[in-house]
Amino acid sequence: MSSVSDAAEIFRTVMGRTPEGEWVAPGRVNVIGEHTDHSEGLALPIALPQRVVVAAARRDDRHLVIHSAQMPDDRRTLRLDELEPGDASSHRVGSGADSPGGVDGWAAYVAGVAWALREAGHHLGGVDIVVDGDVPQGAGLSSSAALECATALALRDLFSLAVSRPELVRLAQRAENDFVGVPCGILDQSASLLATAGHALLLDVRSQTSEQIFFDxxxxxxxxxxxxxxxxxxxxxxxxxxxxxxxxxxxxxxxxxxxxxxxxxxxxxxxxxxxxxxxxxxxxxxxxxxxxxxxxxxxxxxxxxxxxxxxxxxxxxxxxxxxxxxxxxxxxxxxxxxxxxxxxxxxxxxxxxxxxxxxxxxxxxxxxxxxxxxxxxxxxxxxxxxxxxxxxxxxxxx
The missing domain is CATH 3.30.70.890 (GHMP kinase, C-terminal domain)
Structure with a gap:
């Protein structure tokens, strides 16, 4: 696995140009409060130093091109306007390495965020995205939410969208629920987007409010x-x-x-x-x-x-x-x-x-x-x- 600091260089190599920016989002551990968010309950996560990074730049067309440093042979080129939940095989463009199949696996989390922003009425153009990171996958540390949140911040900034962080939490959750098909709550996305250094995040899912609690x-x-x-x-x-x-x-x-x-x-x-x-x-x-x-x-x-x-x-x-x-x-x-x-x-x-x-x-x-x-x-x-x-x-x- 490459260092997250390599994302811009990987972008220049695979996309042939310099990214407009880089955005990071952390994984999380939940100190306490597991499986309570679906019941409008309380949770207390912290963000981790391990993170996902997204290097991105706008395109002149309506395509979403996604490359992962961890899966370099699985590059996706998708039609932004045709993204829909479910079988997404019709979204792909071209052939060969750029069209390995429908929007499944890791790429669905990126595409799902673009879809959720579009469905919420926000205008997006085409984007080149390179993903890198060091949040262990499949370990319960929310690598998928970190990927969603880094993507959401990148798209918000690139297209100057008026979207608050709490709204990005909800859109990232919708991407995972409705596009990817994973029935998660808002805990992981909230921790990734709202946590601060040196604190645990007391999250009240019912009121969708949070409190930073010193955790030294x-x-x-x-x-x-x-x-x-x-x-x-x-x-x-x-x-x-x-x-x-x-x-x-x-x-x-x-x-x-x-x-x-x-x-x-x-x-x-x-x-x-x-x-x-x-x-x-x-x-x-x-x-x-x-x-x-x-x-x-x-x-x-x-x-x-x-x-x-x-x-x-x-x-x-x-x-x-x-x-x-x-x-x-x-x-x-x-x-x-x-x-x-x-x-x-x-x-x-x-x-x-x-x-x-x-x-x-x-x-x-x-x-x-x-x-x-x-x-x-x-x-x-x-x-x-x-x-x-x-x-x-x-x-x-x-």
């Missing part, structure tokens, strides 16, 4: 260790959709607009055991987000270590009530806590991907070693790890 783990001698289980998380769309539908059904049976309004007493009244489990996760997870935010604001004596048990409780709920973990995630979380982490949980959609662990900085590498040792004992492929640093949201770099 280093001052407390702590770090947030990200353990990538390397269990590639293919988007299990049917499983996600089933859980969303279960939450909607539970809310309807309770006579509520969404599970955001439910209490644990309400949940106990649900006759269906599966609906009770799904709803219980959402209700308790929202409460954990609120409690975590209060601790980070300085409540409970201001000891950041106090969020650790909330992280672990979140993982247990995702494992037992929402049922979106896999053995590697469960082992990583348990092994991290056994090795001295204050708390650990899966982050992202689940079914693979990453675990985060709150650890003392001077114990972080040892915790990672212990997790790796447990993986080896069980015959899992070795995990990797890095430290999550709250980083800036999407912005222009050139």
């Amino acid at each position: 783990l280093a001052a407390a001698g702590l770090t947030l260790l990200v353990i990538d289980t390397r269990t590639v998380r293919a988007l299990v769309d049917g499983e996600y959709a089933a859980r969303q539908q279960a939450c909607l059904r539970a809310a309807r049976q309770l006579g509520l607009p969404a599970l955001r309004d439910a209490t644990l007493d309400d949940v106990r009244g649900l006759a269906d055991a599966e609906l009770r489990r799904r709803a219980r996760h959402v209700v308790t997870e929202n409460a954990r987000v609120a409690e975590t935010a209060a601790i980070l604001r300085g409540g409970g004596g201001g000891d950041v270590r106090a969020i650790g048990p909330l992280l672990t409780a979140s993982h247990i709920s995702l494992r037992d009530d929402f049922e979106v973990t896999v053995p590697q995630l469960d082992v990583a979380a348990a092994a991290a806590v056994a090795a001295g982490a204050y708390g650990a949980r899966m982050t992202g959609g689940g079914f693979g991907g990453c675990v985060i662990a709150l650890v003392d900085e001077d114990r972080a590498d040892q915790v990672a070693v212990e997790v790796r040792r447990e993986f080896a004992r069980l015959g899992f492929q070795p995990p990797t790890h890095f430290r999550a640093v709250p980083s800036p949201g999407a912005h222009r770099i050139g």
